[in-house]
Amino acid sequence: MSAPSLDHARARTGAIRVRGLTKAFGDLQVLRGVDLDVAAGSIVALLGSNGAGKTTAVKILATLLKADGGSASVAGHDVAAEPERVRESISLTGQFAAVDEILTGQENLALVARLRHLPDPDGIAERLLARFSLTDAGNRRVATYSGGMRRRLDIAMSLIGDPPVIFLDEPTTGLDPQARIEVWDAVRELARQGTTVLLTTQYLDEAEQLADRIAILHTGRIITEGTLAELKALMPPTTVEYVEKQPTLEEIFLAVIGETPPSEDATPAPSTTSTTRSTKKKGR
Known part of the structure; x- marks a missing residue:
């Protein structure tokens, strides 16, 4: 992997900062003034039901959508004014694994490394296979992988280029319980390596297991945010x-x-x- 870049240094001062973010689709107001801070090297879960606006918020932060109002910065770069720099600093893993089933796990990783014009793509692939416990399956076609293995490979592919910030949009949707645990372990490994993770989920146990802080998004607004202990303290004894x-x-x-x-x-x-x-x- 490459040495820490300027983006990593800028991300350490505050990986994600969102103020008053709004977005509407026609008459449907999806985001109604979202405020959110994500510290570098932390896992923050954006928790909400279907239609709460989680994916819309992530798409704006990943420069795939333009906000109607408010401001946002990722890794020290303004999402609206510096979209190219933001894209250089992030990786986005969507709700479904974006892997090529015809290729092997090693070939998927090496292909992405070559597309990013990185030196030693085969070496990068080998290191990532080891990091996500996929070495034994590295030479097998992805079509033979379980759901959890595919998602772990997808997350490994998102790390190529060493981005300081990763967005995981409902990463365990459709997975069985064992596969979910495998993905949880992979996400924890990201944080141990210093990567900042913004995770969207509708599963309460997933947020409880993974997140350093939890933000609850409801009807387009963050209605509360804090550690699990802080949120529990809101309830009666x-x-x-x-x-x-x-x-x-x-x-x-x-x-x-x-x-x-x-x-x-x-x-x-x-x-x-x-x-x-x-x-x-x-x-x-």
Whole structure:
């Protein structure tokens, strides 16, 4: 990989800065004044339901759309005034893996390195395959890869050229649970290497697992933002309650056939488990 560039130095002072961003499509107001700051080397999750404006915001930051109002800078470059410099500083991974299924994993990576006119494209491919635990599959056609492997390869391709900022737009859409975990590990590796990641997702557990900070986008606005602990602090305090848990039919069946030790009266006894729930204190 290349040595840290000026873009990396500029990104360290604030990788992404958004102020009052607006965007409408006809009469539909998608973004209504978005404000957002992303620190360099962090993972920030932009959390929202379908239609909240997540992808629109990312497309504006990636210079694929023009905002109607407001301002935004990425890696120290103004998105509207310096789009070429922004594109040199970022990589965008969309909702579906953009890989060539006919080529091998190694060939996909080397091809992108050649298109970027980088020296030693085969060496770059080998290093990225190792970084994302794809070395054993490097010489296989991508058509044989699992969904998680394809997404990891897609993310690896986005790192070619060593961009300081990466946008991941709903990277685990359509993946099974194991594949999602594989992608999560890949994203964590990006942050460990110092890459700034803006991740859009509609999965709450994904934001909880990955993000240093979470911004909730709703009806075109960031309605709250903070660490997971800060967001949890917005909720009322929890109390511990004990509830009776009745045996399931599976537990009864296993006890009857002797797969698990039956209780003294040959019927699985009710068990007790603890749960937590949020409660608000009522005023007197």
